[in-house]
Amino acid sequence: xxxxxxxxxxxxxxxxxxxxxxxxxxxxxxxxxxxxxxxxxxxxxxxxxxxxxxxxxxxxxxxxxxxxxxxxxxxxxxxxxxxxxxxxxxxxxxxxxxxxxxxxxxxxxxxxxxxxxxxxxxxxxxxxxxxxxxxxxxxxxxxxxxxxxxxxxxxxxxxxxxxxxxxxxxxxxxxxxxxxxxxxxxxxxxxxxxxxxxxxxxxxxxxxxxxxxxxxxxxxxxxxxxxxxxxxxxxxxxxxxxxxxxxxxxxxxxxxxxxxxxxxxxxxxx
Amino acid sequence: xxxxxxxxxxxxxxxxxxxxxxxxxxxxxxxxxxxxxxxxxxxxxxxxxxxxxxxxxxxxxxxxxxxxxxxxxxxxxxxxxxxxxxxxxxxxxxxxxxxxxxxxxxxxxxxxxxxxxxxxxxxxxxxxxxxxxxxxxxxxxxxxxxxxxxxxxxxxxxxxxxxxxxxxxxxxxxxxxxxxxxxxxxxxxxxxxxxxxxxxxxxxxxxxxxxxxxxxxxxxxxxxxxxxxxxxxxxxxxxxxxxxxxxxxxxxxxxxxxxxxxxxxxxxxxxxxxxxxxxxxxxxxxxxxxxxxxxxxxxxxxxxxxxxxxxxxxxxxxxxxxxxxxxxxxxxxxxxxxxxxxxxxxxxxxxxxxxxxxxxxxxxxxxxxx
Numbered sequence: 001x002x003x004x005x006x007x008x009x010x011x012x013x014x015x016x017x018x019x020x021x022x023x024x025x026x027x028x029x030x031x032x033x034x035x036x037x038x039x040x041x042x043x044x045x046x047x048x049x050x051x052x053x054x055x056x057x058x059x060x061x062x063x064x065x066x067x068x069x070x071x072x073x074x075x076x077x078x079x080x081x082x083x084x085x086x087x088x089x090x091x092x093x094x095x096x097x098x099x100x101x102x103x104x105x106x107x108x109x110x111x112x113x114x115x116x117x118x119x120x121x122x123x124x125x126x127x128x129x130x131x132x133x134x135x136x137x138x139x140x141x142x143x144x145x146x147x148x149x150x151x152x153x154x155x156x157x158x159x160x161x162x163x164x165x166x167x168x169x170x171x172x173x174x175x176x177x178x179x180x181x182x183x184x185x186x187x188x189x190x191x192x193x194x195x196x197x198x199x200x201x202x203x204x205x206x207x208x209x210x211x212x213x214x215x216x217x218x219x220x221x222x223x224x225x226x227x228x229x230x231x232x233x234x235x236x237x238x239x240x241x242x243x244x245x246x247x248x249x250x251x252x253x254x255x256x257x258x259x260x261x262x263x264x265x266x267x268x269x270x
Numbered sequence: 271x272x273x274x275x276x277x278x279x280x281x282x283x284x285x286x287x288x289x290x291x292x293x294x295x296x297x298x299x300x301x302x303x304x305x306x307x308x309x310x311x312x313x314x315x316x317x318x319x320x321x322x323x324x325x326x327x328x329x330x331x332x333x334x335x336x337x338x339x340x341x342x343x344x345x346x347x348x349x350x351x352x353x354x355x356x357x358x359x360x361x362x363x364x365x366x367x368x369x370x371x372x373x374x375x376x377x378x379x380x381x382x383x384x385x386x387x388x389x390x391x392x393x394x395x396x397x398x399x400x401x402x403x404x405x406x407x408x409x410x411x412x413x414x415x416x417x418x419x420x421x422x423x424x425x426x427x428x429x430x431x432x433x434x435x436x437x438x439x440x441x442x443x444x445x446x447x448x449x450x451x452x453x454x455x456x457x458x459x460x461x462x463x464x465x466x467x468x469x470x471x472x473x474x475x476x477x478x479x480x481x482x483x484x485x486x487x488x489x490x491x492x493x494x495x496x497x498x499x500x501x502x503x504x505x506x507x508x509x510x511x512x513x514x515x516x517x518x519x520x521x522x523x524x525x526x527x528x529x530x531x532x533x534x535x536x537x538x539x540x541x542x543x544x545x546x547x548x549x550x551x552x553x554x555x556x557x558x559x560x561x562x563x564x565x566x567x568x569x570x571x572x573x574x575x576x577x578x579x580x581x582x583x584x585x586x587x588x589x590x591x592x593x594x595x596x597x598x599x600x601x602x603x604x605x606x607x608x609x610x611x612x613x614x615x616x617x618x619x620x621x622x623x624x625x626x627x628x629x630x631x632x633x634x635x636x637x638x639x640x
Contacts, residue, residue, distance in 0.1 A: 007325060011368050040375050045280045048438050052605030059608075062616035069620075078370065086274040089439050097440040112440060119276045119438060126275035127370040134367045142367065151291075152298030154310070159360045161314020166321050166364065173322035192467060195328035199339065199464075200471030203319060207479065210315040217311065262604025 008170045014078070014131065017070055018138030023237075024068040029137045029145035031238035035245045036133045042249040043125050048115045049101060052258040054122065060245065061128045068136045075135065079128050090119040139163050173202055272365075272380050273429050275373030279436040286432065287378030293386060294359055297352040309353055316345060317357045321364070328464070340457075342388035343418045343465045347397065348472075348479070351389040358385035383428040392421035405480065407470045414469055415462030422461060426454035 018025070024032075039060055046053060065072050097112035133142065140160060147156040176198055184190050275283070301309070320341035341361070345354040359381045365371040372380045400413035430446050433439050439446075473480045 014368055036374065040275060040373070041280050041284075044275055044278055044283065044375060048440075055605040056608040056612070059612040059615065062612045063619060066616040066620035081370070085272055086276050089277055089433065089441060092445075093440040095440075096442060096445075115438070115440065122438075123274065123276035126373045126375065130367055130370060130374055133374075139364070139367060152295050152302075154298035154301050155294055155356055155360065157310060158313050158317065158356050159363060161311060162317035162321075162357075162360045162364060165315050165318035169315070169318040169322035170325060173326055177326045190327070190329045192328050192463060195326065196464065196467030196471050199323050199326060200468050200475065202323065203468065203472060204475060206315050206319040207312070207476075210312040213315065214311045258604030258608050260604065261607055264604075265607060266603050 005174050008167065008174065010078075012167070013074070014134055015139060017135040018141070020069060020136070022068045022136075024064060024136045026232075026237075027241055028232045028234050028238045029141040030148055030234055031242045032133055032137050033142060033145045033149070035242055036129050038246045038249055039129055040126050042253045043122055045253065046118075046122075048118065049111055051114055051118045051121065052262075053252075053256055054118065054125065056252045056257045057125055057249070060249070061125065061132055064132045064136060068132075070132065070135045075128065075131050078131055079124055086119060086123045090116050093119070169202075169206060172205070176202060272372040273376040273383065273432055275375045277433050277436060277438050278376055278379065279438065280375070282432050282436045283375040283378060285378075286382050287375070290359070290378040290381040290385075293355060294381070297355045300352045301356065305353070309349070313349060313353050313357045314360075316349065317361050320345065320357070320361050339464050339468070340384075340418075340422075340461045342384055343392065343397075343414060343421055343461065344468060346389045346393035346417075347414065347465070347469055351393055354393070355385045355389040358389065379428070379432050383425040383432075387424040387428070388417070388421035391424060392417040396420055405473065407473065410470050410473060410480075411466040414466040415459065418462035418465050419455065419458035422454045422458035423451060426450045 039057070043054065043057055061075075064070075065075060093116045094110060094112035097110060097115065099111045100108040101111040101114050102109050137145070140163065143151075143156050143159045143163075147153060180194060180198060181190070184194075320339070323339045324341065326339075342354070342358050345357050348354075349357060362372070362380050362384060363377060366373060366377050366380070397413045397417040400416065401409055427447070427450070430443070430450050433441070433446065434443050469480070
């Protein structure tokens, strides 16, 4: 029963990060959304057995975290709760792919393990970028950026509505769920029957709330769109930010930087 | 079950993004034109309701483990296909951004798997057909169970296909299907039972909601067929274009760069590191045309391109084993050092930010003093 409140708290704390006021926070959200998309595309465009080439890409999340002053441990903890599906699917790679791909001295490492490590690294990079995007931009601003980039207005309004009411309804459902758990000794009474009437009541209340909200909105002159309180333009800082990062990602994607650096350090190449 | 960025190739992810974005645009236009705007707050609040309901667990009768509502089917039943699709898409977007369920690139796949199938396949072709014009509690129950099962089965199959086409996972197709479909059959039955019980509760408590839900958006077979058709055309076009990109050049991004810069590759200096690497690569690789095209990139890229035949590769370049070892070590050392450099840059930036902040604060407090 603590989990609902914890999840809501987690959601809030991630969103609160967006209230910061660093140079990254102040950028227009469109620039950050675009750079994040270029980053993710570059990371996932590598082949299955690429591992070392992914490491230079860590520069982006690290720089963003330190420039924006996000709490690194908080982000790290969220990343470590990786999507279990990725782990479940990825762990089969070592099972099915036993071909020895590289030798480290006497130790032969199979392709499966390399690709599993690659999947984990991708996962950390892409998931981390998502969190950082929300942490430096905020959900509302991401929605508005997407709308300016061509997302239909109805969908943008839907997202903003949803986001506004998540907090209200999860708190309500958390209270209801806690009351039910306190009344059911141990596991008794937590079955599907009480669940459906609980959720059904929640649904009916939600429905009535939506009707009230709609009337209140009509009374205040709602015409089908929200107005942003903070306007920002796509100026020089945004262009600079988008250009520098995208160029870096594409450069990293085309040049094998770890290989160049490694042979420079070890002098192993003839 | 959510698809994830880490298992996707850009081709599959991009195609599914295009398809989902197209469907979202289509549904938005449809809703703007057809429905009164009282539905807009209802969609938003019901999306939040799905979130809230997903956090409440119940005990599954036989196994004793706990489950929760998925929500796709219940939204389709209450809102109709177009509004339900948008609502599911918005819920998935919040999940992707805040809970890392999937990821930004995988969002397209997830919206399609969890939104398109329940809203545009299971709801109109199974639920509506079974309910007919006069609903009863039994009909509602049976129809929602079967529709939920079908929707989830299709969604799970979508995940399997996307994973296989991306080629990041090594899972063979038959194994993956054999694991995913039965798991989702079980999930589907549970989901169907829960959906049915909630829906029949609502039907008993406020039958007018169910009635109006069924009457307010009469969807003829025409509109659904046109959605399916439009989707099919979009998929074929995007798939065709993307696969053409993919087949002209194994590396779509590099292809795009070549088009932009007009050069195959930036010319590297013909001596020193660059030359050393290219001689090395010529020796190691057994597909010289790749080496020819990309003198700057070394062994592991070659491994990528030749990955269907690793045994051939190991057999053929036994003589080059030592240099292969060297490149591997070099790659690993290089990778580790880039990581260290990245962290160093981060630490420096952070320190600088903190000192600036401290300076600003001291200035501010200084100003405050009389």
